Amino acid sequence: xxxxxxxxxxxxxxxxxxxxxxxxxxxxxxxxxxxxxxxxxxxxxxxxxxxxxxxxxxxxxxxxxxxxxxxxxxxxxxxxxxxxxxxxxxxxxxxxxxxxxxxxxxxxxxxxxxxxxxxxxxxxxxxxxxxxxxxxxxxxxxxxxxxxxxxxxxxxxxxxxxxxxxxxxxxxxxxxxxxxxxxxxxxxxxxxxxxxxxxxxxxxxxxxxxxxxxxxxxxxxxxxxxxxxxxxxxxxxxxxxxxxxxxxxxxxxxxxxxxxxxxxxxxxxxxxxxxxxxxxxxxxxxxxxxxxxxxxxxxxxxxxxxxxxxxxxxxxxxxxxxxxxxxxxxxxxxxxxxxxxxxxxxxxxxxxxxxxxxxxxxxxxxxxxxxxxxxxxxxxxxxxxxxxxxxxxxxxxxxxxxxxxxxxxxxxxxxxxxxxxxxxxxxxxxxxxxxxxxxxxxxxxxxxxxxxxxxxxxxxxxxxxxxxxxxxxxxxxxxxxxxxxxxxxxxxxxxxxxxxxxxxxxxxxxxxxxxxxxxxxxxxxxxxxxxxxxxxxxx
RNA sequence: AGGGGUGUCGCCAAGCGGUAAGGCACUAGACUUUGACUCUAGCACUCAAAGGUUCAAAUCCUUUCACCCCUGCCA
Numbered sequence: 001x002x003x004x005x006x007x008x009x010x011x012x013x014x015x016x017x018x019x020x021x022x023x024x025x026x027x028x029x030x031x032x033x034x035x036x037x038x039x040x041x042x043x044x045x046x047x048x049x050x051x052x053x054x055x056x057x058x059x060x061x062x063x064x065x066x067x068x069x070x071x072x073x074x075x076x077x078x079x080x081x082x083x084x085x086x087x088x089x090x091x092x093x094x095x096x097x098x099x100x101x102x103x104x105x106x107x108x109x110x111x112x113x114x115x116x117x118x119x120x121x122x123x124x125x126x127x128x129x130x131x132x133x134x135x136x137x138x139x140x141x142x143x144x145x146x147x148x149x150x151x152x153x154x155x156x157x158x159x160x161x162x163x164x165x166x167x168x169x170x171x172x173x174x175x176x177x178x179x180x181x182x183x184x185x186x187x188x189x190x191x192x193x194x195x196x197x198x199x200x201x202x203x204x205x206x207x208x209x210x211x212x213x214x215x216x217x218x219x220x221x222x223x224x225x226x227x228x229x230x231x232x233x234x235x236x237x238x239x240x241x242x243x244x245x246x247x248x249x250x251x252x253x254x255x256x257x258x259x260x261x262x263x264x265x266x267x268x269x270x271x272x273x274x275x276x277x278x279x280x281x282x283x284x285x286x287x288x289x290x291x292x293x294x295x296x297x298x299x300x301x302x303x304x305x306x307x308x309x310x311x312x313x314x315x316x317x318x319x320x321x322x323x324x325x326x327x328x329x330x331x332x333x334x335x336x337x338x339x340x341x342x343x344x345x346x347x348x349x350x351x352x353x354x355x356x357x358x359x360x361x362x363x364x365x366x367x368x369x370x371x372x373x374x375x376x377x378x379x380x381x382x383x384x385x386x387x388x389x390x391x392x393x394x395x396x397x398x399x400x401x402x403x404x405x406x407x408x409x410x411x412x413x414x415x416x417x418x419x420x421x422x423x424x425x426x427x428x429x430x431x432x433x434x435x436x437x438x439x440x441x442x443x444x445x446x447x448x449x450x451x452x453x454x455x456x457x458x459x460x461x462x463x464x465x466x467x468x469x470x471x472x473x474x475x476x477x478x479x480x481x482x483x484x485x486x487x488x489x490x491x492x493x494x495x496x497x498x499x500x501x502x503x504x505x506x507x508x509x510x511x512x513x514x515x516x517x518x519x520x521x522x523x524x525x526x527x528x529x530x531x532x533x534x535x536x537x538x539x
Numbered sequence: 540a541g542g543g544g545u546g547u548c549g550c551c552a553a554g555c556g557g558u559a560a561g562g563c564a565c566u567a568g569a570c571u572u573u574g575a576c577u578c579u580a581g582c583a584c585u586c587a588a589a590g591g592u593u594c595a596a597a598u599c600c601u602u603u604c605a606c607c608c609c610u611g612c613c614a
Contacts, residue, residue: 129541173542184612203614227609316550449572537574
């Protein structure tokens with residue numbers, strides 16, 4: 001089952017239009033990559049792999065004002081994390097060639113220097129329903145244009161005083177074809193080229209040239225560039241100096257319900273300190289997702305599942321969650337962790353009582369782990385696992401009720417203590433005889449099971465639960481992070497990075513992504529909840 | 540004198556004239572020492588709408604409607 005781009009490639013390969021395909025992912029280094037970029041990366045790199053081609057990483061660094069090396073390094077790291085391999089190029093390395101082509105267009109009479117003000121140029125462009133007007137500089141002689149452009153290159157014009165324009169059609173219904181600007185004067189320091197250049201090419205001019213230089217066969221980008229394709233083709237055609245003629249194909253960008261996938265928006269969240277940084281676990285950035293605990297494989301699976309099409313769509317976050325659950329269900333270390341714990345005392349055992357119990361993990365009928373846990377007469381259970389007035393179908397501990405302590409015994413609740421506010425602080429239970437896990441002769445069936453943590457063997461941890469960063473009005477959701485106190489068996493803490501905390505969900509030890517400075521350094525162990533378990537309990 | 544795209548289940552998405560794949564979500568049940576996993580069953584007589592062509596239309600034609608993109612010296 002091939003998507004529409006694969007169909008094009010298969011046809012091009014079958015007709016020998018190309019014997020080998022070449023793709024590229026061309027980010028501007030002006031921010032961190034997010035999961036929407038992962039989709040684009042995986043489409044391009046995935047296509048290259050599937051058809052035995054190549055996929056370059058090319059930094060589209062034609063606007064020095066917004067770009068820097070921190071972003072370059074971060075992007076390289078994220079690309080590699082996703083499994084990409086290939087060559088790295090920089091658009092700014094092509095500036096000489098780009099300049100040369102611009103000069104040739106002047107010589108061909110299809111480019112001219114316009115000395116109009118930005119306002120005049122905007123005014124002359126017309127509107128969506130009105131044709132534009134031709135600039136008075138449109139018919140300057142080739143010699144004068146050549147000299148004028150050299151003056152631009154030499155820095156003889158201030159910013160905004162001169163631009164190089166392609167001479168196409170001021171009455172085109174496509175605004176991009178109304179004599180688009182292809183070079184502008186910029187007195188900015190370029191993070192790689194320094195102060196070498198005073199003029200910088202515009203995306204529409206530079207991009208097709210970059211593709212052609214690298215021999216790209218299929219230039220895949222997102223839908224909003226559809227209107228730029230005629231200009232892309234125009235530049236390639238007018239340049240007339242390339243062996244391979246690249247073609248542009250557009251696909252819909254990713255939208256996820258409850259998230260806003262735009263660099264601009266994410267950079268604001270970081271700058272406004274609404275999040276801790278680019279790698280905040282709530283962020284849809286690749287570094288954020290990674291810190292949250294998502295694996296590269298789960299993101300690949302997700303991008304594969306959502307498909308490639310040209311229709312604008314918004315994917316349910318449940319699809320992403322399903323991908324990581326599916327993976328971690330088979331790979332995550334299981335551990336019992338008591339969140340918002342209350343004390344539970346076994347009244348018919350003394351302080352010296354201890355047993356070593358076997359905790360098996362069975363998934364899909366397969367035993368994937370055997371661990372051991374100690375128990376004593378003082379343990380912790382979740383506050384939510386005890387109820388004085390249980391709701392219907394409650395399968396946990398109630399006054400006078402029975403429940404099995406996972407991997408241990410069935411216990412009966414004898415009594416409980418509350419504090420002055422009526423909150424339960426301690427629950428007392430007795431052990432049902434002959435009910436030990438694995439050798440149960442009690443004859444009791446259908447008893448609910450809850451997890452627990454041995455008090456003597458426990459360590460305090462914090463767990464962080466996350467919700468959507470934005471509310472339904474796209475405003476910051478202050479409840480997007482919740483920090484809870486919990487108890488964990490200290491023997492399990494270092495067993496893995498990613499856990500399934502039994503009956504809770506999948507968690508990952510919090511570890512700031514390298515390269516990114518982290519403001520809060522906690523001495524206490526912190527686990528991020530990647531995603532909760534599906535909950536079949538009908539409340 | 541506007542142009543370029545897209546509309547198939549709650550959400551993605553196959554389908555390319557021969558009688559609506561799949562995934563996610565959801566519902567019911569089985570199993571269960573995780574209310575998880577797994578299993579079983581259910582979930583579009585209909586493809587934005589209306590006409591038309593055809594033995595046969597989501598697929599072809601016509602008209603209409605809705606949504607997205609384009610008037611940066613951003614990419």
